[in-house]
Amino acid sequence: MTDFSVTKAQFDLPEGMIYLDGNSLGPLPKAAKSRVAQTVSDEWGQMLITGWNKAGWMAQPTNLGDRIGRLIGAPTGYVVLGDTLSIKVYQALAAAVDLVPDRKVILTDSGNFPSDIYMADGLIKALGRGHELRVVAPEDIENAINDEVAVLMLTQVDYRSGRMHDMANLTAKAHSVGAVTVWDLAHSAGALPVDVMGCNADFAVGCSYKYLNGGPGAAAFIYVAPQHVENCQPALSGWLGHEAPFAFDLDYRPGTGIERMRVGTPPVIQMAALSAALDIWDTVDMGKLRAASIELSERFIKGVEATCPMLTLASPRDPEQRGSQVSFAFDQGYAAMQACIARGVVGDFRAPNIMRFGFTPLFIDAEDVDQAISIIADVMQNKLWNSPAYQARSAVT
């Protein structure tokens, strides 16, 4: 059984801070410090070029991919790490449209993360084959799945509201009309149990610096379903996705299975931090995590609503329809969040008016939630946000 007091002790959390932003950037696993130092000093420093074999750097993208695979219901050998989430979206979508060459519609919703939409837009322009990116409201997505659709591309959990799509049902509906699916798990992996195989998802992508705690700029991952992986012609056909990268042939031949989704040299030092984070994840039961996450977020909603009537819940009230975050709408949300942060409750703000709080049982417990509620109540009841210092916006929020 997962003991979250044990996992909490494995993170370095700043004194006096209640960090409800693990949905944006996870905190530092204590072991990452020595793991990264070891990779830098003992591996890079002492092994130099031989580290690619001796220290296992070359195999890390699939080794770490498999460990993430367990958290999202992927079988061994179908997840690989690399690049950034935007690049992985591009790879997945390019492969997906190829599987349904006679249709031109890529369907998504307006709650998708903008970069996914931008990458789709760039791919469509590059392809120049008349594909259409059809963007509908999240609540209209199910009805919009029809036999014009080539690819259904969705982020499972909305980054603003935490609203969660029903991955199994939407995937089944997509398949029933002959479409394939690309799921972005940025706010799902490490947040709740995901079952890409059980849902029959075709492609899935995600990042590892949010709930997975891989560190700022940690690499992304991609899953390709077993029935598709050998049929994908990679659009980003880099040498490390080649069947024999070190033969240095001039002709590209895709590697076996998921290896073909590799592109260039993997970020070895970043991967060291992620491997330390995954040591913690290896001990976690995702069902227990989900139960704890719901308990914490329900407690938070109840406490905030009881004390802050000026905040409007912007997340689904039903926990079954919510990821692992809770959002409240407030017109002065930016300033209010700055005031909370100044008092040690760190969430974040998303335009136009969303105050976002992430619940991450690995290092947040009920006592943290109660303290956070009391600080937020103080900020809201006493209008502590009403200070010029909190109104001035920085570039990154």
Place this chain on the structure above:
Amino acid sequence: MTDFSVTKAQFDLPEGMIYLDGNSLGPLPKAAKSRVAQTVSDEWGQMLITGWNKAGWMAQPTNLGDRIGRLIGAPTGYVVLGDTLSIKVYQALAAAVDLVPDRKVILTDSGNFPSDIYMADGLIKALGRGHELRVVAPEDIENAINDEVAVLMLTQVDYRSGRMHDMANLTAKAHSVGAVTVWDLAHSAGALPVDVMGCNADFAVGCSYKYLNGGPGAAAFIYVAPQHVENCQPALSGWLGHEAPFAFDLDYRPGTGIERMRVGTPPVIQMAALSAALDIWDTVDMGKLRAASIELSERFIKGVEATCPMLTLASPRDPEQRGSQVSFAFDQGYAAMQACIARGVVGDFRAPNIMRFGFTPLFIDAEDVDQAISIIADVMQNKLWNSPAYQARSAVT
């Protein structure tokens, strides 16, 4: 004046190893250890999400890009860091073909690094507009530049032989027929003076883990000439290349200038190592570096040829036509290199028969070269490579 005994002291080099493979993976700058530790513990650990502003993570790709820019002759504001070299090749090439829409030939040579060719191949397939990748021998490249060519895509220094293209002349010839150029500087940046502005190069890309010593998996860079940068419609249109990433608009609008070549979240921990490496580069005069590099490689060729008649020089004899590496051809090259490595002289092997040695004045001096010659002479004269242990190939060489 650059003092290379001072720069040498700034690297952690394994005791008893003569590392002639800095052209493949540069060694560890001593300062990278504390810099990375600081980024992990003090920035990620203590600042968490606020590190994007407070620690300057978000600005690192352009800040580090500008420091690399000085080494390649780029003006401030036209180089940005991110992703891997293969991705940057894709971005540059996609933008380049768009600039010459009425032509279909992408011209390159068979000495180009295979991944550049693979990425071009993938782009051509994705575009589906009948582009042709025309691959000629390196010595035929100049004559192959004609008015069918849309883009001349070359790696300046051949990864196998060290043969160097004349970037200024070939760029001028390309422009004279109305083509644009994409230069891969993987074996040029930090190896010799490069002048992208003086050569009037249109696009240039490179990696930072070879001569630049940024660490395994360090990010790549891209330069776009001032006259093109505002006209480029990024094919990989990620959110951090958006004009206002944190407005989370659904429509992509490219960012100002080189910012548009950013894609996703930058690798913060990798960048910390690179920033320590660039502290050393900031002190280096590239003219002095080139003089020292030529002196070392000439000394090496002379010494090896005097003692090892069975080795055939596979690099240009004229140092003006060579990068900062020296290659010898030998049928048993793989085993011979293993025997050298076992005795502390670390170069590498490239199929089919190339023994490759990199000369990096920042941490290799004349004494190292003399010791290397004597060890190589021992291996070759006494056929020490003739052992089964050295014949067995590992996956990565």
